[in-house]
């Protein structure tokens with residue numbers, strides 16, 4: 105088998121995973137951009153979105169379950185901001201971070217309570233889980249859809265931010281709360297809008313992500329959340345294109361490492377399994393360390409992002 | 413008329429304003445001078461609703477503004493050009509101006525005001541697509557003033573517009589302030605550069621550690637010996 109055909113499936117799946125990370129990473133980077141807050145609860149909101157889908161799909165048809173899941177996830181993101189972050193608007197940034205960590209554990213514990221800690225099977229979503237053949241490789245349709253959907257959503261978002269009034273307000277608020285207020289911008293509405301967009305993308309991401317996995321447990325949001333966060337930092341936190349590029353790089357690297365044994369064996373480079381796939385998570389963090397050493401602001405990061 | 417009575421403001425335990433009275437009659441240039449830390453910015457920030465007062469009143473044409481949200485003050489026709497310009501560095505010049513008109517819905521009128529600001533500051537029109545962060549200090553100040561005008565205010569409050577600018581640039585800004593006033597906008601001007609502020613002011617106040625210690629026409633204060641000594645850098649004879 106030639107190298108290309110061996111590597112291709114891993115690249116495809118890497119692009120797909122990267123797209124899923126990107127949908128989560130945008131939420132981290134937008135919230136950071138506006139509040140300078142690392143929203144530790146974001147990965148758990150993603151997990152809750154997955155769990156909602158499990159329960160909703162069991163009791164109603166998918167065409168109702170999916171919109172309901174997305175709607176309630178968005179509502180959850182909105183509520184978290186209003187209840188746990190907004191009251192701390194003038195508190196030191198560290199207090200808000202601690203509040204975010206608190207929300208993260210709260211969501212995990214609620215999930216534990218609801219599921220009893222049992223692995224919940226994610227519903228089979230027809231059509232997107234169907235197997236198809238692309239460039240000679242067999243894969244689920246979701247693998248192919250994900251990057252296109254991600255890119256389309258991100259383009260829509262970038263358009264919103266750069267060419268609409270609310271987008272202009274978001275950019276103004278991200279620079280200077282007080283002056284934005286002096287212009288008549290209601291900063292709380294703008295911040296809420298940011299959370300709504302971020303959680304909407306995470307909800308879509310959860311649909312794509314969990315379709316590829318057998319099940320969900322209360323900690324299922326932690327690893328993808330962390331990877332997406334790393335992607336956001338890698339790309340330059342606060343930058344949306346940065347988060348997306350970072351997510352694709354991390355998704356592809358991770359997938360290639362997972363497939364490295366197979367690739368090397370079929371190429372005759374090694375004779376037996378070397379268990380490279382064990383390092384697939386580690387490679388993400390190696391990438392993070394490398395970028396932080398050589399370019400601390402990330403690929404697309406601004407030099408100084410602190411507000412006056 | 414914008415009227416302030418017995419305004420008291422404290423930050424934590426520190427009294428920044430100890431009951432000040434101030435009148436800004438329509439169509440005039442009123443200046444508030446005072447040393448660093450006297451409470452000048454606090455006065456403007458309280459009028460805009462950014463800072464809460466614990467006593468006093470701020471009325472515009474008889475309507476109480478104190479305790480109202482920031483947007484209500486803006487909608488009443490009082491806009492602020494904050495200290496240090498505070499333009500949105502990540503927005504273009506044009507976007508900064510549009511943000512200034514954020515609360516307005518009258519699209520056609522906004523476009524007219526945009527042309528008005530561009531006439532006042534042709535430099536801004538030349539640079540309308542440039543990011544505000546790339547402008548010089550003087551241009552940023554013009555932008556900050558233009559942004560303030562985009563809400564089409566009745567009263568424009570300016571916090572030390574001459575801060576950190578070269579004398580020639582300052583002269584240009586003061587000329588514009590006069591021009592804006594001539595076109596009917598009431599001006600409340602805060603300055604440490606007392607000399608220039610008093611020269612253009614119809615009415616002037618001196619603020620010292622949270623108290624108004626003097627009031628008069630610009631010319632009266634310019635001629636006053638104690639003002640000369642304290643704020644104009646001239647010795648008593």
Ligand SMILES: Nc1ncnc2c1ncn2[C@@H]1O[C@H](COP(=O)(O)OP(=O)(O)O)[C@@H](O)[C@H]1O
Pocket residue numbers: 423426427428446447448449450451452453454455
């Ligand atoms: N946010 C704040 N917190 C605490 N004290 C403040 C704050 N802003 C101003 N002050 C204090 O209030 C007083 C008046 O400040 P300010 O209004 O900025 O003076 P000015 O503009 O005349 O230089 C000063 O003593 C200053 O230290």
Ligand SMILES: [Mg+2]
Pocket residue numbers: 452453454495571
């Ligand atoms: Mg000041």
